[in-house]
Amino acid sequence: MELLFESRTEITKRTGNVEFFQRKPTIYPEPVLEPDSFVDGAGAMCYGTVLRDKGIFRMWYSAWPRDWADGANSGLVGYAESDDGLVWRKPTLGLVDYKGKGKDNNLIDIFGHSFTVFIDPDAPADSRYRATMSIRRKAGYGYYTAHSADGLNWEYDQLAPQWWSVDVITSIYHPDQRRAIVALKFAPKINGRRRRAVWNAELRDGRWSKAHAALSPDDIANADAISRGYRIGDYYGMGMMPAGSGTVGFLWQLRSSNGTHGVNDVTLVYQAGRGQNWEHVPGRPDFISHADPDFGKGTIYTSSCPVTVGDEQWLYFTAYNRTHGWFLHKDKRIAAKRMQTVIDEGLSRIGVARWPKWRLFGFRSDPGGSLTLSLAGIKEPCRLLLNYECEQGGSVRVSLEDVPERAEENSIPLTGSSLDAAATWSDGDVLAPRPEGQSIKATLHMDRASIYAYQILPTE
DSSP states (O other): OEEOOTTOTTEEEEEEEEEEEEOOOEEOSSOSBOOOSTTTTTEEEEEEEEEEETTEEEEEEEEEOTTOOSOOOOOEEEEEEESSSSSEEOOOOOOOOOTTSOSOSOBOSOOOEEEEEEEOTTSOGGGSEEEEEEEOOTTOSEEEEEEESSSSSEEESOSSOSBOOOSOEEEEEETTTTEEEEEEEEOOEETTEEOOEEEEEEEETTEEOOOEEEEOOOHHHHHHHHHTTOSEEEEEEEEEEEETTEEEEEEEEEEESSSSSEEEEEEEEEESSTTOOEEEOTTOOEEEOTTSOTTOOSOEEEOSOOEEETTEEEEEEEEESSOBTTTBOTTSOBOHHHHHHHHHHOSEEEEEEEEETTOSEEEEEEEEEEEEEEEOOOOSOEEEEEEEEEEEEEEEEEEETTOGGGSGGGBOOBOSEEEEEEOOBTTBSOBOOOGGGOOEEEEEEEEEEEEEEEEEEEOO
């Protein structure tokens, strides 16, 4: 569906008391994956991906082994499966002998930090699964890509970095844009100081592009960090979600005292289309705060993308027990006792946040008002579907400009709540194309209602 972000250009008019707002997800109260084996005993992090594939949930996650001691990023990639997305199993894959302890583990046969996976529908069978990751190796410390036929047995695309930078990278496939989108952490100089920022690249027609700047921390990011008792606001990474022609970003906001010690919270950003600017939700409220999960209140990282489960969307995330950089001294040397505490506790666990499909943000009337949408590109009979909810006694009615029989008084009121209800009038619910490709102007008359998204659906 097309999400109704405040700056979307098809919103041509707003009247009455209608305000843009953001929702918060529901956090499942328990972790769904714990550090409970030798290869992930120091931490299980969804610095990774969850996909629904061939009837099951599949998770690729960063495994921090029990003998982790040097403070460096782990490059071990664990794999788990689930039938319902809540109860997970770690199958014995027999692919990797970790430090001579045998292959009785769930590690896949590739090494890479921040390993994220997407399915490429345009790729040959041996590259159906594609991955991006960060690796420190002789060929260069940077971001690499890989491919696989089954998601378990992998080959690097090349032995040199695809992009030169460090640490955090996520990637998704966007079906409406027919491309993969990559979000990479870069550290450009901003006002004379190295800052963490998010850059973007893409995969189109089998070719990876160069990376370009996308989201850089600004004075508002710093002011937000200062208001919370920190000094610096950086952008640590970003998960993403295709949403109609646009993309939602789950931006990891690092608020720190010195660039290392602090917390990560998640806020929402939105890109209306390929090549357009990323925009923050006004006020930049937290979508997931580091303090939200009861099982880890130190810091938050999201998986690369949500999955759809019934009438909900689920976003898996990492919850740290301790704050970012807790086991490091201010000069970034390891504090041995704190390091051992982190290993004994398990650095992190994986949880899941849930919300009704497409209901991340929208417009709310209190009590009444309207939104007018200019719907372009309609070339065949179709229906206008709305994702909305109403208070008791509230409603949404729809009128079409210059169509007398589709006036507000002829609209059948939408009440209650629906993820995809068709706008309907006394003469039916089908929208006919306008002459010469003109836009259809639909006004949504809201009475104690919230509208989140819409879809133009051909009748056949």
